[in-house]
Amino acid sequence: MKVLVKLFFSPLLFAVLFLFPLFTELAQLSTDAVSGIPVWQPALAFAVGLGLLAQFRGSWIGVKG
Amino acid sequence: MISAADLSRLSDAELDALERQIAAKYMKIVPWGAVAWGLTNLMVWLSLWPLVLFDALPTWAAFLIATLCVILSYLPSHEAQHNIIGNRGSKLRWLNELVGHLSTIPLVYPYRVLKATHMEHHAHTNDPELDPDYGVHADSRLAFLVRSILNRQPESGRSGAYPAALARVGKEALFIDALVFQAIYLVVLFAMALTEHAIEAALLWWLPRHIALTYIEYYLSWAPHHPGHDQGRYRDTRGFRSRLGNLFSLGMQFHIVHHLYPRIPLMKTPAAYWELKPILERRGCDLGGL
Numbered sequence: 001m002k003v004l005v006k007l008f009f010s011p012l013l014f015a016v017l018f019l020f021p022l023f024t025e026l027a028q029l030s031t032d033a034v035s036g037i038p039v040w041q042p043a044l045a046f047a048v049g050l051g052l053l054a055q056f057r058g059s060w061i062g063v064k065g
Numbered sequence: 066m067i068s069a070a071d072l073s074r075l076s077d078a079e080l081d082a083l084e085r086q087i088a089a090k091y092m093k094i095v096p097w098g099a100v101a102w103g104l105t106n107l108m109v110w111l112s113l114w115p116l117v118l119f120d121a122l123p124t125w126a127a128f129l130i131a132t133l134c135v136i137l138s139y140l141p142s143h144e145a146q147h148n149i150i151g152n153r154g155s156k157l158r159w160l161n162e163l164v165g166h167l168s169t170i171p172l173v174y175p176y177r178v179l180k181a182t183h184m185e186h187h188a189h190t191n192d193p194e195l196d197p198d199y200g201v202h203a204d205s206r207l208a209f210l211v212r213s214i215l216n217r218q219p220e221s222g223r224s225g226a227y228p229a230a231l232a233r234v235g236k237e238a239l240f241i242d243a244l245v246f247q248a249i250y251l252v253v254l255f256a257m258a259l260t261e262h263a264i265e266a267a268l269l270w271w272l273p274r275h276i277a278l279t280y281i282e283y284y285l286s287w288a289p290h291h292p293g294h295d296q297g298r299y300r301d302t303r304g305f306r307s308r309l310g311n312l313f314s315l316g317m318q319f320h321i322v323h324h325l326y327p328r329i330p331l332m333k334t335p336a337a338y339w340e341l342k343p344i345l346e347r348r349g350c351d352l353g354g355l
């Protein structure tokens with residue numbers, strides 16, 4: 001149970017379930033694809049990258065308070 | 066108005082009595098404005114969601130209104146935290162608790178957690194170890210902004226300040242309230258995102274909340290307690306003159322009155338301040354040119 005609660009509140013889950021769709025929607029405001037690559041792919045990479053940074057460094061910007 | 070010359074003739078005991086007598090005039094007043102403000106503010110913020118989802122209001126306009134709503138969501142609850150709307154055992158106690166619980170929903174902070182930690186802030190203002198709001202102190206406005214951003218990182222030292230304060234006062238169970246609030250917030254954001262409304266969720270709640278937290282921390286915690294070095298009844302809070310005026314600084318120019326007499330409603334603190342000012346000057350308070 002504790003593991004599930006930790007997972008639910010984890011930065012990585014927030015990145016995948018909120019930031020990824022947000023970045024995709026924002027990118028789609030201007031285009032659906034760049035050089036044939038659907039925008040959801042770089043959006044996913046960016047969101048997961050941020051999520052991993054927050055998850056393992058404890059900060060979304062790489063610097064802790 | 067009492068002159069400084071008159072005050073100089075008073076003994077400390079007489080000065081205390083006069084100060085309490087003046088403050089008492091502004092207490093035991095039901096702040097109906099704060100009640101209406103808290104409940105209306107929540108309804109306005111809630112109404113933004115269907116208005117945006119059904120394209121009745123542009124998202125950018127809703128973002129501006131939402132940001133204002135979230136900024137304004139804290140203070141009505143603050144009145145309730147101090148039992149100003151209705152004290153224990155009074156007829157209006159239910160209203161006090163209703164406003165307290167409902168008004169901070171947009172801020173995603175539960176009333177009982179805010180109340181318990183805020184009482185610790187009052188009891189230990191500017192104490193580096195015991196004041197749960199001490200983590201916002203910084204040397205300058207820019208340093209505050211940086212600190213506010215750093216404090217919000219998942220593993221910042223500040224993120225443990227409220228749980229630690231709850232544990233100290235034996236109210237760890239209230240942490241469940243915070244988890245429930247945070248869980249509901251995340252479920253809404255995730256659900257909106259999964260139904261292709263991530264931008265709407267970001268602009269109605271996520272981003273306004275972050276802006277509001279910094280704005281509220283600046284005016285309620287940083288500015289009135291800056292530089293945060295002194296402790297004691299007349300030293301831990303200051304008056305200050307805001308370039309944005311009293312309204313946009315959330316009435317916090319007069320926060321010193323609130324720390325001296327927490328049962329004075331927010332909207333009465335300016336009047337109380339002006340009447341108490343000569344006494345505060347004699348006490349050596351930092352009034353910041355106000």
